[in-house]
Amino acid sequence: MNEFYPEIEPYNHFLINVDSLHQIYVEECGNPDGQAVLFIHGGPGGGCSKNDRRFFDPEKYRIILFDQRGCGRSLPHGCLDNNETGFLVSDIEQIREKLGIEQWHIFGGSWGTTLALVYAQAHPKKVKSLVLRGIFLGRPQDTDWAFSGGGATRIYPDFWQEYLDVLPHGKEQASVQAAYDIMVGDDKALAFRVAKAWSIWEIRCCTLIPNQDFVDAATSDEQAWTMARHEAHFMINNCFLSENQILANTDKIKAIPVTIVHGRFDIVCPFDNAWQLHQKLPNSTLITSEASGHASIETNTKHHLIEATKAMLLLD
Template identity: 75%
Template sequence: MNDFYPDIEPYNHFLLPVDDQHEIYIEECGNPNGQTILFIHGGPGGGCSAKDRRFFNPEKFRIILFDQRGCGRSLPHGCLKNNTTTALVEDIEKIRNKLAINSWHVFGGSWGSTLSLVYAQAYPEKVKSLTLRGIYLGREQDTNWTFAGGGATRIYPDYWQEYLNCLPEGAAQGTVQAAYKVMIGEDKALAMKVAKAWSIWEIRCCTLIPDQKFVDEATADERAWTLARHEAHFMFNKCFLSENQILNHCGKIKDIPTTIVHGRYDIVCPYDNAWQLHLKLPNSRLITSEGAGHSSSEPNTRHHLINATNALVD
């Protein structure tokens, strides 16, 4: 099975001012003369990691990674002001223009798939292909599945109860709106406690086989702070999308070659998200990652994603 490519370091990295407050961290890796591919991370608020460079053959790709507003190495850290889906889409265009790229391949998973799709629908002529994983369509029903006592909580009721136990009012605060209010409140210690619990709940649901090391790495305090607060911020605001926006606008991207990889047993973003997207993009290729959940690191999913990126340059 295809495994990650070896660790690599960026040959260039910098901060790009995108408004009067936010600066976006950007890095370039691999072959400066290769096919350009943009990696869009999940969350919102997840940030990029060294592992994210390793889905791509570094001899054939010019790999562009960036941390979205307020997370990872972007500044100011944790900032939610002027942090919207439209702003993130325009940041991507600013990156493309800054690097003088005419068009590029786009790769995104989870929230990264959402942002990839919205970007492609806004700028279809700039996108050579889409490689998407763990589809999240940004609808209220998709948020409720995971964070409002929906289906995920019926599959992992023990994990969900541990999350509720960290809320001051328990189950009475078990909504996105209530948790968000706490996490942006004045009590920073309580906000951090809830952010940590939110992140642990989600990340524990990401892999089919429990993986404590994966949970620990993804929920360190700094990562948990931006992951939970950014996610709640976007979900509270319905991801700054109109009702069913992504599926309704699929006609704009019907001619972009698209590969969708989705875990059969994805509890964070259920498989029907990928299925519905595939039906709206009949020329897309839907690959079911059997024996896998939501994480891009699970062996079957990793295999399919690396196969998909290799196919772009074969």
């Protein structure tokens, strides 16, 4: 089984002013003369971690990571103003232009697959290949599955109840809109408790086998605040996408090599998301990660992703 490449530190990092409000954190790792690959993190609002650099051979890749608007090391922290999918696509283009990259590979997970696909459909000539893990298509049914009393809550009713117990009116507020209203409301203490509970609910569902260390690492106070509020902000706005936008525009990326890695038992983003995308992209490769859920760090999924990044090198 493939393991992560060794830990590395950035050889360059900076903030880029993408508009009058937001500054985006960007870092470069690996080989400055290697093949350029952009890592797109999940959430929205998740931010990048040190392990995200380790899916790529640092001797062969110029690895570029960035924190999306309002999260991670980007500023202002937690800001939801001017924070929409179209702006994030524009940010990616600004990063590419600033770094002088003509074409690059794109690697995205979860919400990162949504943003990667929307970006590729907007700028197909700039994308050499796509590696996508845990497909999220950004449709209302995809949101409802995990956050509005859908199928995920029937699989983990005990975890879901712990989330409901934090809401002042319990099940009556079991909707994304109700949670969002609390998290942007005046009661900051309650907003924080709901954000924390939202994040714990989601992250507990990410691995096939319960992994408390993984939950703790992904739900620090700062991470929970941005991830929960950003996710709810995007979800109540249908991820700022038109109806079925991604599947309706797959013809725009039919020439791009696409590798899809998806856990068979993904509870956050069910496997049929990957299946439907694969059916619309006949030249794509769908790799089922057996005995795996949603998380990229699960043994089988990590192995398949590293194999996919090795294969990307042959496309240059």
